[in-house]
Amino acid sequence: MASNKMKAPASDVKEIVDVPWAYRDTVARLSPGGRYIDMESDADSPWVPFGEGAAIKHLSFDVRTNTYSNILWMKGPGTIGTHLHRGAVTMVPITGSVRYLEYDWVATPGGLILEVPGEAHTLVTDHPEGCKLFGWMTGPIDFFDAEGIYADTVDVWWMITHYETYCKENGIPINEKLYL
Numbered sequence: 001m002a003s004n005k006m007k008a009p010a011s012d013v014k015e016i017v018d019v020p021w022a023y024r025d026t027v028a029r030l031s032p033g034g035r036y037i038d039m040e041s042d043a044d045s046p047w048v049p050f051g052e053g054a055a056i057k058h059l060s061f062d063v064r065t066n067t068y069s070n071i072l073w074m075k076g077p078g079t080i081g082t083h084l085h086r087g088a089v090t091m092v093p094i095t096g097s098v099r100y101l102e103y104d105w106v107a108t109p110g111g112l113i114l115e116v117p118g119e120a121h122t123l124v125t126d127h128p129e130g131c132k133l134f135g136w137m138t139g140p141i142d143f144f145d146a147e148g149i150y151a152d153t154v155d156v157w158w159m160i161t162h163y164e165t166y167c168k169e170n171g172i173p174i175n176e177k178l179y180l
Helices: 024-030 156-169
Strands: 047-049 054-062 067-074 078-085 089-096 098-100 113-115 120-125 131-138 141-144 150-154
Touching (some): 067 078, 150 156
Antiparallel strands (some): 047 054, 054 067, 067 131, 089 113, 089 131
């Protein structure tokens, strides 16, 4: 009788296994392939200023799905203005702590922040050393000023331009590994 409990197969072999896969050649021909991006150093991506007191380290851009990934660094206590997500966002605090004015929780390192399309909120860190957040975002984010007047839209194209402009202005080579 088969068990309904799924178990990970035990293995102590440290070698590449040739897995049969009907679409191997197609995947090899069309896939951008897996890759590693170093987010600790500036080897793969520099810190790009994002307003006063913040910076972004871009990690990936996928124009097919309007998806982008980065580390947001708020360098001290401060605010990222009110914004409206029109796509899903997943964030993981790496350092410090962060909260939204609209919620009663405070996110700390290792926690998980899930944001859904259609919510507007204001990101704040009160931590004396600020915070770093890993983010995986899909779709546009509309930013508004203190009176609720539309200011700008950030999406994968904005993020690519943000990264490439900074690199070109500072003589930093564009890292093709960031583009999926």
